[in-house]
Amino acid sequence: MNERTSALSNDEGPMPTSFDSASQNHSAQSPAVIIVGPPWPRGGAARVIQNQIEFYRYRGFFTVFIAVPFYWSFISLGRNLKELMEGMNELGSDRLFTAILDQKGYNAAKYAASIRHAFRGTILDWQVAVGKAAQLLDEDIDFLSKLRPALFHVNHVYTLGFALNLRRRLLGRGSRLPVILETHDVQAHLVHERSRANPWTRRPDALKRLIKSEAEHLKRVDALIHLSVDDFKFFQTVMPSKPQFLALPTIDEKFASVVSVAAPRSETIDLLFVGQGHPPNLAAIKWFLETVWPLISDRHYNLKIVGLIGQMVQRELPQLYDTFRSFFVGEVVELAPFYRTTRCVIAPMVSGSGTSIKTIEALALGKPFVGTSKAFRGMPMERLKEAGIQAHDDPQSFADAIFRALSAEREAGVASRAAYDNVFSTRASFAARDEALRVVTS
Numbered sequence: 001m002n003e004r005t006s007a008l009s010n011d012e013g014p015m016p017t018s019f020d021s022a023s024q025n026h027s028a029q030s031p032a033v034i035i036v037g038p039p040w041p042r043g044g045a046a047r048v049i050q051n052q053i054e055f056y057r058y059r060g061f062f063t064v065f066i067a068v069p070f071y072w073s074f075i076s077l078g079r080n081l082k083e084l085m086e087g088m089n090e091l092g093s094d095r096l097f098t099a100i101l102d103q104k105g106y107n108a109a110k111y112a113a114s115i116r117h118a119f120r121g122t123i124l125d126w127q128v129a130v131g132k133a134a135q136l137l138d139e140d141i142d143f144l145s146k147l148r149p150a151l152f153h154v155n156h157v158y159t160l161g162f163a164l165n166l167r168r169r170l171l172g173r174g175s176r177l178p179v180i181l182e183t184h185d186v187q188a189h190l191v192h193e194r195s196r197a198n199p200w201t202r203r204p205d206a207l208k209r210l211i212k213s214e215a216e217h218l219k220r221v222d223a224l225i226h227l228s229v230d231d232f233k234f235f236q237t238v239m240p241s242k243p244q245f246l247a248l249p250t251i252d253e254k255f256a257s258v259v260s261v262a263a264p265r266s267e268t269i270d271l272l273f274v275g276q277g278h279p280p281n282l283a284a285i286k287w288f289l290e291t292v293w294p295l296i297s298d299r300h301y302n303l304k305i306v307g308l309i310g311q312m313v314q315r316e317l318p319q320l321y322d323t324f325r326s327f328f329v330g331e332v333v334e335l336a337p338f339y340r341t342t343r344c345v346i347a348p349m350v351s352g353s354g355t356s357i358k359t360i361e362a363l364a365l366g367k368p369f370v371g372t373s374k375a376f377r378g379m380p381m382e383r384l385k386e387a388g389i390q391a392h393d394d395p396q397s398f399a400d401a402i403f404r405a406l407s408a409e410r411e412a413g414v415a416s417r418a419a420y421d422n423v424f425s426t427r428a429s430f431a432a433r434d435e436a437l438r439v440v441t442s
Contacts, residue, residue: 032062032147036163037155039067039098041087042335043276044357045184048227048249049155050091051426052182055433057094061150065093066166069101070131070158095143099134099162108133114200122205122213123191123198124157132161145170151440154181157217164220178440181221182247185353186234188214193351194279215239222440225432228355228378243439247432248379249355250424251364255336259365262336270301270406272342274335274361277308280352280374285313288348288398289324295399301406303327306338344368344405344412347375348398355379363389363420368405368412370398380423387419 033056037049053063067088088096113121113129121129136144149170154163160181167175188210195204205213215238218224223243226232232246273288275281285305293303305313310328314321321328332338339345345362349371355378362369373391376384381391392398405412 030060030062030148031150032064033151033153034064034066034144034147034149034163034166035093035153035155036066036068036159036166038159039069039084039088040276041084041090042331044249045155046088046091047251047357047361048182048184051250051429052153052155052433053091053093055430056153057092058430059434059437062095062147063093064095064097064144064147065091066136066162067096067098068131068134068159068162069099070127070134070162097136097140099136101130101134110199117200121198121200122209123196124187124205124210124213124217126199127158128161128217131158132165134162136166141169149177151178151180151437154179154221156184157181157187157214160217160220178223179221180223180225180436180440181218182225182227183218183231183235184227186211186214186231189353193353211238218242223436225436228353229380230353230378243436245432245436247429247436248424249357249360250426250429251361251420253426255361256365259336259339262334262340265337265341267302267341269304269338269342270344271303271402272338272345273303273305273309273347274338274345274358275305275307275309277312280349281307281309282312282316283351284347284349285309286317286320287350287395288346289320289327291395292348292398292402293324295396296402299403301402304329304338304342306330306332306335339365339367342367343409344370344402346402347371349374349377352377360420360424363416363424366413366417366420368409369416370401370405372398383423384419387422388415389419 035049035052035056038045040046049065053065056063065088067084085096085098088098113126116129117125144166152163152167154160163179167177167179171177188207192204192207192210197203198205218235218239219242223245224235224239225245225247226235227247227249229246232244235242236244273285275284305327306329308331310321310330313328329338345358345367347356347359347362347369349356352374356371356375359369359371359375359379369389370392372393376389376391390401392401
């Protein structure tokens with residue numbers, strides 16, 4: 001048990017909202033980068049943030065990560081705070097804090113945002129305002145005030161209001177400490193696709209209004225980093241004067257090492273799907289089980305579906321869940337044993353935006369991989385094809401690809417790792433981040 005984890009194991013006294021690593025003394029001498037992002041442990045966004053932290057630590061920065069809630073449902077976060085902190089600890093930052101959203105702060109954000117936007121804001125404006133209302137404890141602010149901050153690195157537009165508010169509180173209203181924002185997706189597109197209702201109008205916002213709203217918020221940062229080719233091209237068109245950089249996601253090599261030495265599970269897993277409880281994952285599982293599985297069911301492959309997607313399928317598609325109950329594992333603390341024992345990773349995505357971290361993770365581990373075009377969204381597909389990676393969108397084509405991958409595991413695994421080395425290397429990712437850092441601090 002490491003020092004940070006042990007700090008969470010004490011059940012006496014108030015629930016901790018922060019922990020620090022053994023490098024705390026280092027914070028007084030080194031320049032610090034304050035990274036903010038959603039409280040989403042062990043998902044695709046967490047992998048990206050882990051890469052950011054690795055980069056900044058490698059460049060000599062003291063790293064602070066602050067988990068920022070921006071949904072009403074996060075008001076109840078305090079009840080599961082210990083579990084959340086343990087998950088976020090895996091990101092590897094020198095210091096970790098969790099901002100708290102309570103009912104009083106939420107109500108204040110609601111009224112302030114209504115006045116500011118004259119009841120005509122978008123749902124994006126609303127969520128940025130909610131994120132801004134989250135608060136750190138006084139002792140957390142005291143710690144941050146003693147740092148030598150060099151920049152803020154913001155994940156998702158929804159945590160931007162919090163970051164700018166914190167910068168003003170720490171350094172004064174006139175501070176120009178640089179801010180880099182990592183978009184992760186075009187949030188306007190995601191909100192529009194899900195038809196989420198505007199809290200003021202009770203109707204979904206038009207896409208044009210959402211894009212304008214997102215761009216207005218992004219104007220307040222010094223540079224943007226995108227994780228997909230599609231997002232990079234889109235924002236370059238919308239905001240041509242803003243410095244922008246493409247940093248395709250990479251996977252911490254430590255994770256690959258952990259997988260390679262993990263104790264294998266007692267049973268071999270033929271097919272593995274890993275996913276959080278997001279709508280695109282729900283659609284993917286529905287498509288696979290209804291259209292692809294009947295084509296391969298007679299082969300009796302051992303399929304495991306890992307992650308919170310299991311709870312979402314049980315809630316949204318109970319009949320489908322009951323039919324295939326044995327496939328669903330649920331959320332696991334240690335994913336490495338599942339990857340270690342898996343013969344082939346699948347990503348039967350039929351929707352989604354941004355870049356699929358689960359795809360990159362499988363390629364990095366050198367696992368045979370079968371995915372649809374949506375599984376490779378935002379990636380330079382021509383370069384992947386050069387390594388022998390293809391997309392399969394037809395159910396029969398997907399089923400045939402699974403059979404071929406399992407029939408030639410070694411060759412398929414080599415192709416996966418070659419694709420990762422050619423497109424998603426740490427060297428390429430760090431080069432893009434270096435350039436963004438140079439631009440905002442020059």
